[in-house]
Amino acid sequence: MSPRRTDTGGRIDRLKTIRFSFDGVAYTGHAGDTLASALLAKGVTLFGRSFKYHRPRGLLTAGVEEPNALVTVLKGEVREPNIPATMVEIHDGLVAISQNRFPSLAWDIHAVNQLGGKILSAGFYYKTFMGPVIGPLKGTRFWMFCEHFIRRAAGLGSAGSAKDPAHYERMNAFCDVLVVGSGPAGLMAAKAAADQGARVMLADLEPRFGGSTNWSNETIDGAPAADWARRTVTQLEGRDNVRLLPRTTVWGYYDNNTLAALERVSDHKEQPAKGEPRHRYWAIRARSVVLATGAFERPLVFPGNDRPGVMLAHAAERYANEFGVLPGERIALFTNNDSAYRAAIALKKAGAAIVAIADVRSELSPEMRKLATEAEAEIFAGHAVVATEGGKALSGVKVQRFDMVTGALTGDERSIHADCLLMSGGWSPTIHLASQAGAKAEWNAARQAFLPPKPAQQWIGAGAFTGSFSTAEAIAEGRAAGLAAAGGTSTPAALPTVEAVHGDPDPAPVFEIRAKGKSFVDFQHDVTAEDVRLAHREGFVSVEHLKRYTTLGMATDQGKSSNVPGLAIMAEALGKPIPEVGTTRFRPPFAPVSIGSLAAERFGDLKPERLTPMHDWHVANGATMYSAGLWYRPMIYGLSGETIEQAYVREAKATRESAGIVDVSTLGKIAVQGPDAAAFLDRVYTNMFSTLAVGKARYGLMLREDGFAFDDGTTWRLGEQDFLMTTTTANAGKVMQHLEYFLDVIWPDLKVHVTSVTDEWAGAAIGGPKARQILAACVTGTAVDNATLPFMGIVHGQIAGVPVMICRLSFSGEMAFEVYSGAGHGIHVWEALIEAGKPFGLVAYGLEALGTMRIEKGHVTGAEIDGRTTARDLHLDWMLSKKKPFIGSAMMDREGLIASDRLELVGLIALDNRPLNGGAHIVEALDETNPHGSIGHITACCYSPALGKHIALALVQAGKARHGTRAHVSDPLRNRFGPVEIVSNHFYDPEGTRMHG
Amino acid sequence: MLITCPYCGPRDVIEFTYQGDGNRERPDPASQNFEAWNAYVYDRLNPAGDHNEIWQHSGGCRAHLRVVRNTLTHEISSVAFVRGDHASAARRKAEDKA
Amino acid sequence: MAERQSPLEPEFHVGSHGNFEHGVEILLTETRPGSIVQLAAWPGEEKKLIAAIRTVTGLALPDGAGGGSSDGVKSVFGFAPGKFTVADEAEGLAAAFAKAVTPAIGTVTDLSHGRTAIRIAGPKAEWVLAKFFAIDFALPAFPVGAGRSTAHHDVFAQIQRTGADQFDIYVFRSFARSFWKALCHASEEVGYEVQ
């Protein structure tokens, strides 16, 4: 039998045995156990090591606020570090290991840090490691040398780099009432709201609904509270307007009642079902929220309060009643309030001996005295625990007479033999979500706790969350909250009756017992009461300074138990009331959230792939695909053994010699329709479009409002009121929004509709001396000769039986045509063109060859229209109409935009006949050892088959005036230096005779 | 954060594109008043409190909305089409009744 | 005329997938309408446009933003103020509307190739769609016939509810294959069949 497992009781399934391992040791537990309860049942007391001093630590809590018992869960190579053992449900095959210890949990070499105790006080790092002023360790080196070791000593668990094979999902949910917490208040609220017909969601971070009913010894309506809870849950389960979410932590309260929750869907299973996610991230838009999140018990601060075996009182109650595990055989209690007496009774009933109850209060109520007697405990009223004894497990405690008002300890210490000490320092309502929702918590002197603020969003509180700690109050408030949240009115029906131990909800205002030895406030980060006082001495007295200077509350438990005791100690040092020290504003998340859940369906699928109609053809025909924004485009169609350069040179050469075809479906295409379409285009382009004839296209340039160049492209007039605008691939979305903005916001009187038709059309650009012959061979229904289809003309016809629209325009500088067809026919037309081109030596070419030919022609793209260049910089000032205002026209002549030293577009020819690099800079005089004096940079470069030279486009200061002069490329990053000649950007056929035919 | 689009109803902020300060006035296109142009392009009221701003429902109906939102609390007090479309507001009401 | 190529083709695997051993709760298919047309009215001309829609399709639009209807062959719904999407199994809808919607009423934009229509049906259709779109799919909030414009990150979508458990999703053609894959993936846990 397990040494600590009770014979009966608990909500575990004793018939189901589960096998798991911890630190390589095989254990068994029962279905319904957490890793914490299962190990505790086997007599394990040592669960972890603290962050700074590596002190041995046991379980402090039984829930999400656990600071000590952090483990790493292993799934093969995939690691999940820093998980509280209290939140891990065991399953067959579970593998967990302890962390932050070397070589083992029992013998940890870093525990030597404890010897440095006083030196390693708060703020220690700021005061040393500055290093010598001179020598090899000056500057930052000494610190970085020390940091190397500090980093290795710090940190808790390890993350892995193996990809998590699990998948994660997001759910968007809408409801009338979201109830957070399923204790008596939450259950009542959910039921009341559901009865009103509201769409209800009920979330609880535990696997079992019911909250405290799972471990209180109370009865509701005459039955054990847990039975009442189970009955209520069953009723809710049967309703289709209710969604129940167990294992779901509501962790964020965002604007407009948007809440974020994490459902641990399959962590508790050995294997998830097919397609089942590991975690599901619920984004919940709730009309109203009922916060029934309960309260956290606080530890007391006294020397040795961190020794394994020292535990919160209610946690022990939970282990006994919910899991059937006794945390000790001889249990002592230390409290400042009545709630611990309930724990004493529970543990007594479960079979432990209650050896002592030390209560800081000298006056105890008769009820509490009665309970203590019932528990057969020796009462030490007006006493405090001043020390604990033992190593990796508790062996005893010392108590001494304590004056609550002065804090003085008097009389002899008395030793009590105990293997477990339960402490209760009062309760802090779990107000995190309310605080996140945007209001400041309010201190309640009676409860010695921060209570929820007045709602800044649509929520209603109920139960312990509001400071109402009794179950009867929780039930009443829960129902009222549920009704109100659903917009219903109170019903006269009787509330369930509760049979419970009555206690005073108000604790004595005692947080710390000042005696010799380390008293921990923040257990995980090893922040002691002395550290808080040191922060005070050094002036770090506001709550935020306290946190930041001492790291109090910054650990994985986020100060759930340490926050108020820390504030109280600072308040005492300052001689001020607690609320004047400040209140911490809680921020999301309430409890740590897996990053996988937040990425959700985008884990492994960050961005959709955008594919052209011809995509599969490109891939099948050997294209190397290039990701351009979300699109994939062919970079080259390499033949076997070809380098990238060989491939694009071959493709470009073939195009200039015979013909080439390229997929241009990615160009942004916008239908601009309506009676004012032409007038609108006159306003958005720098040049005129109202004068464009139907059936013709024109190249256009757009500026931003601030006068800088924005985008370019051709726009085709398909009808009097019907234009097809093309944009660059990269700017398609931005241009669309730009047009919509002006139509909706600035010129609502214009009758123009704009629609994205990028995906409607497949586009193939076919160019080269043979291009027209190829078209003539496959186009029917129209001629394509110069008279029918002049430069910038548009015709309609068919290819292989499907309608096409052909515009004669050229980016390559060759006689070229863009052939547009319905996207669903794109591949059909493309293959027909390829087939027709076979006798003419037609090649498919990719972005590299496209880029090469555009560099040869000196056309600009996004590399030159980079958001900092003007039309003049790019020698496009001929497009700036003087006849009309246009977007940007008022701002384009400001002094900064016409300065003489601006970067201007030029061409470069490598005089050393070696390849150039994109991003290389240009200098007048070369200095390889100490590069300086940049006058510009290369925006694009290639080997030009047409020129037989390595050439580039560049932006160079006052570049136009430098034509014909020599300069140098200076590329220290790639150690490429050499002479270049600065020339016009129009390298190839500047008169355009080839494309005009 | 939710913005109640007059056409689509309440939608998550992720569906919207922020288009900034709605108080700016674009000068007449032919205006040579550079002060006014500069103010329009560069100067912002940036209040701590209610802010009159423009959002596009880019992941929805793509209409531009005039939104009054408190920059201290993110509370939205009004939303309307920038383009005064009374007809659709009326439709919305009709739908609410139905 | 040549048959139109579906953008989904290499990823369109007819049959049952995912956790189907426990029952198929999702049916996925591509409806491949012959025509998809966008109609947009000038301010104040909306009633005339709605009349034109009725003339051409025989479908009456219910009042209200996002209102729509479907007869199984033709479908129409509003997706923005004064703007409607109309789909028809047959081709040639744009040409029909070009006659009915005069320039004084508004504009007609043919999107037959540019949008891909994916149908999701079954008892878990709402559940699966809620994984992608932050809109309320519950029947009272999203009645049969109605349309919605929404987006999943970069993927813009128009969704029409064409049955209590059935939705038609219109996405940009270039995104369709990626979206389809994601939709299949999201349907795995409930078991799905591609038809």
Place this chain on the structure above:
Amino acid sequence: MMAEYSAFSLLANALKGNKDWKPAWRKPDPKASYDVIIIGGGGHGLATAYYLAKEHGITNVAVLEKGWLGSGNVGRNTTAVRSNYLLPANTRFYEHSMKLWEGLSHELNYNVMFSQRGCLNLAHTPAQFDDYARRGNAMRHLGVDAELMTPAQIKRLIPALDISSDARFPVVGGLMQRRAGTARHDAVAWGYARGADRRGVDIIENCEVTGFLRDGDRVIGVTTSRGDIRARKVAVAVAGSTGRVMRLAGVETMPIESHVLQAFVTESLKPFIDTVVTFGMGHFYMSQSDKGGLVYGGDIDGYNSYAQRGNLPIVDEVMSEMLALFPGLARVRMLRSWGGVCDMSMDGSPIITTGPLPGMYLNCGWCYGGFKATPASGWTFAWTIAKDEPHDFNAPFTLDRFHRGLVIDDKGQGANPRLH
């Protein structure tokens, strides 16, 4: 004079039970007047006070802080320090800052934990790699360190990074600045505060400026929640609240929008990544703190806000991008998030200038870049206040550059603050 901090003083104090440590800075009441008032007790205001005292001998200075010292962005950032900018004005300024960082712990006798662990910008397409080459070469031509890295070199540096070629956005290379790194953010505020205090500067917390005292146009002091305070010069260094404070001086509009920027930290982990890394196909940056938490962030939320509180879309986006680079982190957990309010200027670059009113000096518009700028911002602002003219380093960062078209637009996004 306070004790120097050192290993020796730590030991000596520890032996005395740490009872003798003195406050890091005094908590004086405000005087009736000062030579210089600095509004804003954040990193920049405190650094300005420090350099006014140290470099210019101006010690009759008050720093007025509305809340607790360092409560603004100096304590709400992701602690990266770098000078890897594209445009010369920015590179020169941030490189000056880098040089000050390199000696800062010594100079302040306060360990700000500046760790030059390098900052790596990942490139995901050849075009982007060329862009980074342009930037790196620009840096090299100004004497700033920069180097390009191959995927194999990157993998050695960051083993957990996914560099597989079938990734949605494969890593094709990166731009590395080795001298870049991280610092302990709060320590910077505290170190400057202590340094300024030791030189006689009055640091006055919980002192909210409620208005400006004027003599005609001229600013001659401030009204505060702790009374009127006069000064020959009033300097404003309240990035995040610039709009609010300038409005008190009657300046109704500014080329600035306030936006909220969220940041995140994971639970503490053993060393996972030894450098600062940024993602090129979105907006994501990450480093690891000495305590072990991964500190990371992404874009601003993208709407005007003074709320120090963001919303979910950015949270989701940042985590998605994080896992695109580090798929092993899916089971690691985000521990905390917070929001800082950024002054997003119209070109993405800051403003450090005299004016705009006589007697006033303005330091604002820091966008994402404020933390790393802290030393140079304080140094140049102190110069500007002391000499009534800018230093060469901040001469380009005028307020009138927008209207004149002399914008310093590193991202090329124009007057669209949410995109800078």
